[in-house]
Amino acid sequence: MTSAQHTRTRTAPAIAVPAWAWALALLALFALYLVAQDDGAVLASAGDLAHEFFHDARHSLGMPCH
Amino acid sequence: MATAVEDRAETAPRFAPLLGRFALAGVVAGAASGLWALVVTERAIAPALALEEARGSGHDHGHEELVSRSTQLVGGFLGTVFAAVVFSVVVAAVYAAVRHRLPGRTDAGRAAVLAAIGFGVFALLPAVKMPANPPAVGDPGTVGTRTAIYIAVLGAGVVTALLVSAMVGTLRARGLHPSAVAAAGVLATVALVAATVLLVPDNPDAIGADVPAAVVWDFRLASLGQLAVLWTTLGLTAGYLVDRLARRG
Numbered sequence A: 001m002t003s004a005q006h007t008r009t010r011t012a013p014a015i016a017v018p019a020w021a022w023a024l025a026l027l028a029l030f031a032l033y034l035v036a037q038d039d040g041a042v043l044a045s046a047g048d049l050a051h052e053f054f055h056d057a058r059h060s061l062g063m064p065c066h
Numbered sequence B: 001m002a003t004a005v006e007d008r009a010e011t012a013p014r015f016a017p018l019l020g021r022f023a024l025a026g027v028v029a030g031a032a033s034g035l036w037a038l039v040v041t042e043r044a045i046a047p048a049l050a051l052e053e054a055r056g057s058g059h060d061h062g063h064e065e066l067v068s069r070s071t072q073l074v075g076g077f078l079g080t081v082f083a084a085v086v087f088s089v090v091v092a093a094v095y096a097a098v099r100h101r102l103p104g105r106t107d108a109g110r111a112a113v114l115a116a117i118g119f120g121v122f123a124l125l126p127a128v129k130m131p132a133n134p135p136a137v138g139d140p141g142t143v144g145t146r147t148a149i150y151i152a153v154l155g156a157g158v159v160t161a162l163l164v165s166a167m168v169g170t171l172r173a174r175g176l177h178p179s180a181v182a183a184a185g186v187l188a189t190v191a192l193v194a195a196t197v198l199l200v201p202d203n204p205d206a207i208g209a210d211v212p213a214a215v216v217w218d219f220r221l222a223s224l225g226q227l228a229v230l231w232t233t234l235g236l237t238a239g240y241l242v243d244r245l246a247r248r249g
Helices: A003-010 A019-036 A044-053 A055-060 B002-008 B015-055 B069-101 B107-129 B140-173 B178-199 B213-248
Strands: none
Touching (some): A019 B069, A044 B069, B015 B069, B069 B213, B107 B140, B140 B178
């Protein structure tokens, strides 16, 4: 086995992560915060409904609730 | 058959198809842990809700009629799926960024390692510092404080993972014996987790005298099991799918 082959099996090549991927990840986390944490401070009355709808998921995923 | 040789060489998948594989794995992980939620966690929630009813007024949520119980079961399932997909999108970006530094010779191995770290940061560390509480436990007045503590614990977990992996990488690059690197990594992790547990403020809520310990602990274990199913399924499924993607080139 040549050293080039050796290196290739040991370290995987890096992947370029586009900027939009990080933006999407942040957006997804913010959306999760809205449905999971928010008591209607951001979503106003629609938040109440979402809060009640996701009530059990919030508890079971270990997130603070009421 | 020149392509057959190339197939065996490891190539880096592009990000977009990688994200698709992770998102699909997120849906699968969400469905698996959502089923756990319906079959196991809901059974642990039921006695807590009965306690709330027995108290009469309950808390603000007590005005049940906004969303019925059966709708809340659907929400429990869908909320779990949603959380799993969110985790999968975040993990996909992190995985792509650190793939070449993760231990393991295949994407299946590397994805399993990253999912294990994710479980440690987003499930195990919060479970140690601030275990999940069922309905009937929790003071509405402290929810802001508890949310801040929860986010601080997650932040400390992310910092711990970054510092320990940076340290392990540096020590390994210096040619230290693998067992010494492993020992140093374990010690650093224990020290940082201990610092988190000791320095971050405790959950301010008292558990009411009318709430049996079994109700609280059945729920906490069910919740931890649900998160374990989520992260295990996410890591194994994403690993399998990305492995196939990388082999295909």
